[in-house]
Amino acid sequence: MSENNYEAIWHESMNQIHQEYIESQNESYFTLWFNLKYIEDDKNIIKTAVPSEFLWKQMISKGTIEKIKSKITELTGISDIEIEPEIQNTSVYKNSASNQESSSSSESLSEKALSQSKEENAKKAVQKSEVQSVSDENFKPHPQLDSKFTFDTFVPGENSMYAYQASLAAAKNPGKAYTPILLYGGSGLGKTHLMEALGNYIYNERKGNVKIAYISTEAMANEFFMSIHDKTTDKFKKKYRNLDVLLLDDIHFLSEKESLQEELYHTFDSLESLKAQIFLTCDRPISEIPEISDRLRTRFSKGLVIDIQVPTFETRRAILQKKVELMQKNVAPEVLDWIASNIATNVRDLEGALTKIIGYGELIGNDVTVEIAKNLLQDSLNVSSESITVETIQKVVSDYYNISLSEIKSNKRGRKFVFPRNIAIYIARKLTNYSFPEIANEFGGRNHSTIIHSNTSVENQLKTDSTLDSTIKLLIRKIKEYKK
Numbered sequence: 001m002s003e004n005n006y007e008a009i010w011h012e013s014m015n016q017i018h019q020e021y022i023e024s025q026n027e028s029y030f031t032l033w034f035n036l037k038y039i040e041d042d043k044n045i046i047k048t049a050v051p052s053e054f055l056w057k058q059m060i061s062k063g064t065i066e067k068i069k070s071k072i073t074e075l076t077g078i079s080d081i082e083i084e085p086e087i088q089n090t091s092v093y094k095n096s097a098s099n100q101e102s103s104s105s106s107e108s109l110s111e112k113a114l115s116q117s118k119e120e121n122a123k124k125a126v127q128k129s130e131v132q133s134v135s136d137e138n139f140k141p142h143p144q145l146d147s148k149f150t151f152d153t154f155v156p157g158e159n160s161m162y163a164y165q166a167s168l169a170a171a172k173n174p175g176k177a178y179t180p181i182l183l184y185g186g187s188g189l190g191k192t193h194l195m196e197a198l199g200n201y202i203y204n205e206r207k208g209n210v211k212i213a214y215i216s217t218e219a220m221a222n223e224f225f226m227s228i229h230d231k232t233t234d235k236f237k238k239k240y241r242n243l244d245v246l247l248l249d250d251i252h253f254l255s256e257k258e259s260l261q262e263e264l265y266h267t268f269d270s271l272e273s274l275k276a277q278i279f280l281t282c283d284r285p286i287s288e289i290p291e292i293s294d295r296l297r298t299r300f301s302k303g304l305v306i307d308i309q310v311p312t313f314e315t316r317r318a319i320l321q322k323k324v325e326l327m328q329k330n331v332a333p334e335v336l337d338w339i340a341s342n343i344a345t346n347v348r349d350l351e352g353a354l355t356k357i358i359g360y361g362e363l364i365g366n367d368v369t370v371e372i373a374k375n376l377l378q379d380s381l382n383v384s385s386e387s388i389t390v391e392t393i394q395k396v397v398s399d400y401y402n403i404s405l406s407e408i409k410s411n412k413r414g415r416k417f418v419f420p421r422n423i424a425i426y427i428a429r430k431l432t433n434y435s436f437p438e439i440a441n442e443f444g445g446r447n448h449s450t451i452i453h454s455n456t457s458v459e460n461q462l463k464t465d466s467t468l469d470s471t472i473k474l475l476i477r478k479i480k481e482y483k484k
Contacts (some may be wrong), residue, residue: 006041006072006081013071033064039086044078050085058162065427142203144214151195155322157315163306166192171201174245178304180429181267181279182251184285185308185470186477188348191281195247198279202245208405212245217253224260237263241270246279251300252282253403256291268299278303284474285467290402290416307470310477316340319347320354329358333367338370343377345477353377388479390428390442396479397424409444425451426458427475 014034021030036059037049050056059065061128065083073079134204141147151171156164163183170178183191199212215223220240240246246267254261271278282289285307286300317340324331335357343353360376361368368376398408400421410419421443428439436448436455443451461468 006046007038009072009075010029010038010041010046013068013075014271016075017067017071033059033062034068036064036068036083036085044080045082045084046072047084047086053085053087056085067253076431104311127392139200140208141200142212142214144212145196145199145203147200149193149195150200151197153326154190154193154197154320155315157311157313157318159309159311160194163190163194163308166236166304166306167198167279168201171198171205172280174198174202175275179272179276180280180300180303182280182282182300182303182305183308184282184305186283186310186346186474187481189308189310189345190347191308192249193347195249195279195281198277199245199247202277206244211242212246212247213240213243214247214249216249217251220248221257221260223255224263228259232414237267240267242274243271243276244274245279246271247279249281250283251280252284252289253294254292255289258293259339261293261296265293265296265299268296285469286469288401309470309473310344312342313344316344316347316350318329319350322352324352327358331357331361332370334370335368335373337371339377345481388431390432390434390439392482393428393431394442394478396482397427397475400478401477409442411444422454422458422470423475425454427472427479429455431476 014036017034018030028251031396036053037053039047039049041047050059069081069083072081109202139147139150141149151164151168154164157403160375166181167183168179170176170181183194185191196214199214202210222234224236227233234263254264257394275391280300286297286305317336320336320340324336331354336354339350339353339357343350356376357368357373360372394405394408397420401416401423403420407417408424410417425439428434428442429436432439434442436451440446440448458468458472462472478482
């Protein structure tokens with residue numbers, strides 16, 4: 001132990017940071033991303049218990065560690081404090097957390113944080129044998145859900161580990177700490193898989209004695225408007241306000257549907273009072289959905305909001321291997337390596353490529369080589385920059401932000417038009433070989449200095465806005481997929 005004894009300072013720092021998040025009505029963020037427990041200090045190094053290496057890396061990227069160091073510096077005037085992690089398994093982590101001694105206020109914080117993060121701690125020790133498998137004799141999927149979508153068949157990587165762990169934790173204890181869960185990201189990245197896996201898990205744990213509804217937002221909208229037409233809205237309300245689990249896919253389709261938004265707001269109220277589990281998916285950050293009420297946006301963001309990114313090569317390779325094992329097929333490792341290296345858009349494209357390879361191999365009665373795979377999948381390879389046009393970028397961006405193609409090219413002012421236009425200009429500069437004057441010509445013949453200003457504006461925003469970075473990555477994926 002050091003002479004400085006930073007333990008009391010640590011707890012006071014965490015107390016103050018916690019209070020800041022409470023006052024900003026974002027306490028759940030503190031619970032998740034400040035999930036650290038004091039162990040000891042040595043000189044100017046504070047050692048903390050962390051549930052997993054993955055969580056530690058996320059804390060660094062989200063600025064958690066810097067924020068704690070800054071608060072300690074504010075309280076002590078010492079600026080060279082370092083925080084080091086000690087990765088601990090769940091049981092050790094729980095014990096170290098529960099054995100801490102602190103002031104009464106710190107003790108209160110510790111107890112509350114421990115209570116709120118109970119599911120987070122438990123999910124760290126998930127073993128493969130604990131999740132459902134489609135091969136289990138007793139496994140029965142919910143009638144509305146795909147039997148292939150279980151936690152056992154999902155391959156989590158750095159891009160999706162948080163989403164996987166949070167979904168499994170919610171499935172093990174539905175309606176408690178993690179509701180609603182909102183997963184957002186591009187198509188084919190596993191959002192619906194995790195949503196249905198949660199439904200299948202709960203359905204089996206409750207042996208079918210549970211009311212679960214899985215529906216896309218578009219289908220719910222059609223059902224709701226038909227109920228208005230048929231004067232059966234009471235039946236609609238009874239159906240959705242008395243559930244144990246609501247799985248609502250693609251909530252970006254709520255845009256401009258004011259009456260359905262109003263109904264959903266009251267549905268959420270009812271489900272929360274029943275301690276039901278709510279699970280949502282979206283293709284974009286909730287802040288990017290146009291024409292949605294602030295109070296519903298707040299409800300959606302109340303629980304966990306998790307971004308699923310494109311999987312890394314290692315994760316793509318693991319997904320392919322898992323798929324081959326589930327299908328009980330043989331594919332040469334070098335072919336799997338090649339597919340994982342060249343199909344980098346999403347999981348759905350990966351699986352489609354693999355299915356095509358396996359099907360062709362069975363047709364010719366022989367193993368598929370890398371050369372054969374190249375020929376078979378040449379149309380599925382990542383789109384090169386040379387094949388992407390500014391018009392394609394304009395179409396995808398205008399569709400995403402719910403404005404017309406003519407409006408994104410126009411001189412209309414107002415954030416509704418300027419922001420998407422700037423994004424489109426930035427992506428055009430990034431994905432094409434067009435010069436600034438050429439891009440200016442594609443956007444209604446603007447002065448090229450205006451185009452430079454738009455591009456610079458987005459570049460500056462990206463330095464401080466991680467959500468914008470995720471949005472642009474999503475749009476780029478959509479643009480590449482648009483060409484297929």
